[in-house]
Amino acid sequence: MKTLSYKTLSVNKESSDKRWYLVNAENQTLGRMASRIAFVLRGKHKPNYTPHVDCGDYIVVINSEKIIMTGQKMNNKEMFSHTGYPGGQKRKSPAELLRKDGTSLVKSAVKGMLPKNKLGAAILRNLHVYVGEEHKHSAQKPEELDLNKIK
Numbered sequence: 001m002k003t004l005s006y007k008t009l010s011v012n013k014e015s016s017d018k019r020w021y022l023v024n025a026e027n028q029t030l031g032r033m034a035s036r037i038a039f040v041l042r043g044k045h046k047p048n049y050t051p052h053v054d055c056g057d058y059i060v061v062i063n064s065e066k067i068i069m070t071g072q073k074m075n076n077k078e079m080f081s082h083t084g085y086p087g088g089q090k091r092k093s094p095a096e097l098l099r100k101d102g103t104s105l106v107k108s109a110v111k112g113m114l115p116k117n118k119l120g121a122a123i124l125r126n127l128h129v130y131v132g133e134e135h136k137h138s139a140q141k142p143e144e145l146d147l148n149k150i151k
Contacts, residue, residue, distance in 0.1 A: 011048045016055035020137065021145035023059055025106065026066040034109035036147045041123050045150065054122050060137050061129045065102030069094060102131035
């Protein structure tokens with residue numbers, strides 16, 4: 001009797017095919033952009049996706065200070081942090097965070113969409129966010145990634 005033999009491919013870190021992508025964040029909505037970046041960082045767009053392995057791609061985000069948020073969220077929304085000490089609550093608007101550090105808003109949005117474990121921390125290291133057009137990853141020849149074609 002002939003039977004079909006299907007084997008599930010499980011990719012490990014060494015056998016994963018990682019590529020470099022460039023994302024221009026100018027006039028991109030923060031949440032939509034972050035969810036699509038997390039999708040690519042995780043490797044879910046690949047046919048050999050393995051959930052417990054860092055098999056995603058590297059992403060370089062430029063112009064992170066030019067993102068937009070719909071409605072009045074840029075001024076009215078409160079980003080919460082805590083120092084760990086009593087009375088150590090800090091609340092800032094996204095506009096204040098962008099003025100202080102243009103990359104922190106994009107990094108925190110993508111971080112919130114990744115797993116909350118060691119794998120998520122390892123995947124987040126594949127994200128490189130820069131203010132302005134200049135970045136130091138031109139030697140890797142990153143390809144332009146159109147986020148509108150993802151998912």
